[in-house]
Amino acid sequence: MLSFVRLLLTSLFLLTLPAQAAWPFQRQADFSRQDVPLYQQVTDRIKVKILARLGEGKNTRDRFFIIPFAYENRGNDPGYSHSFMTVIRVLADNKQTRLTRGITTRTFKDREFQAFTISWLPHDFTADPDLCVFKGFGARLFPTWNQCPPVPGKSFKLDETLQLGVNVKNAICMWGPYEITKEGFDLGVRRLRLLESGKIKYRADDRLTRKDQTAINCFHAMAGLTDFYPNGGLFGTGFKMWGVNGTSRVLMEYRDTARLRKILLEPVDEKNDRYGFVYSEGPDTRYYNLFKHASVYRR
Template identity: 70%
Template sequence: MLSLAAQAGVLDRKPDYTDYDVPLYEQITNRIRAKILARLGEGTNTRDRYFIIPFAYQNKGNAPEFSHSFMSVIRVLADHRQRHLTAGLTKGTYKHREFEAFTISWLPHDFSTNPHLCVFKGFGSRLFPKMNACPLSVGRDFNLAETIQLAVNAKNAVCMWGPYEISQGGFDLGVQRLRLLESGAIMYRADDRLYRKNRSAINCFHAMAGLYDLYPNGGIFGTGFKMWGVNGTARVLMEYRDTANLRGLLLETVDEKKDRFGFVYADPNGRKPYNPFKVASAYRK
């Protein structure tokens, strides 16, 4: 049994304030770059390398209306080789390494100007999907900068895992999912339980889960219920790790609990930040 002092230590975790004045998006991209460059090493990169960076954000109450799961995917191009770039992806160069990247972050199309997410509306809607009066929304895939700004606007805690190296097949499946979301063939709904048969709407958790299957089971009743925020992305990682047809996509060991790194909003007035992570960096903007 933990002593009272040990329990207090867990509850009083303090984030690292070293990068407090660095914008959150910059903190995150700096961490991604540093970790991927360390994996590549100093020598010539003789082949394309592929990575995923899963994310989640949530507020102190872990309310579904203020929670989100999303994932960035990066292809680092081999040095000194002719290559075929993927149409529509962000292209860039960092310290002589060329890359292309995209993010799967599925939300209502107007969420940046109307961040009032309808998740459950009506008596009994949490238990019975037919009683949920939330409307369907036209969806949009937000890029990483836009998504992180949403978290900053809400002063949410942000969780990052990885980067994890994946196979080319994993990258290709991610691009296929991105194309589906961008096609307009599927809409957004936070509670997508009624839309599994006709595949007409999907939430952020299912948009990045499965990859082979749009609606993998998870959460209470096998529906994805309670799978939001950190819980949702952790469930996605379990799906990638444990599902037979996805196991070959991850090229390294994943521990969805131990691998978490947090970014937490710290009030300039000194109020204690909401910090659900063992290791976290503070941000204010």
């Protein structure tokens, strides 16, 4: 009886709240750019952040940055989660330089740059987004019992990847940009070349296929850049190492591993550096927001 009374009082309380506070325990997001497409919101934020680093003066040398990402749904289901990363090279002003082969050179506010994204998924994922992660009894605990086969993979572009998140109204997390060394940029290029070579396939559960590099998942495609890191997660099984948790683990490895720490030119705080983009129909509706700071998107 007491529980019923509490429920009734809570319901009456919610009904008396204004529309903007209809979900009082929900983290609030910024609705000011809700009608701006997600891809534009993300790239605008990247441009503003990098231009601030470059400053107003002449850029006398190449500068390099990484922007890690993740997306996930409310339940953080592995089939709806993804980790990916964009790598950017801003070219020195008025200086002839050797461009990175196969990567388009673009211009923004008189700054030339090259950018690519490591976003490893099944090659036909845009047409068939039903991701096989764990199939068969006991597959989560025993990798030999998982019946999901390795499949040809593809590294998708940033706009393509973000659209995949938009299609299922996921929460998207962004970190950085973080400035890195040229060595870090070159490691990213080598990883992209490996993925594009066709020598390695995609498998969401890569516990059996990662060591011999026959198939890896999105998490290990960007983790370490030269090495494929341990599983992490519960008992080292990789459990829940997907979505925001997965990319957070990558950043922890970058931060804590001595060799990789040398490629980072600034500190990384994987919890406090997060910025989110969340789907919402409006401020008076319930939406999935796991971020302290976030903007709303609708398309």
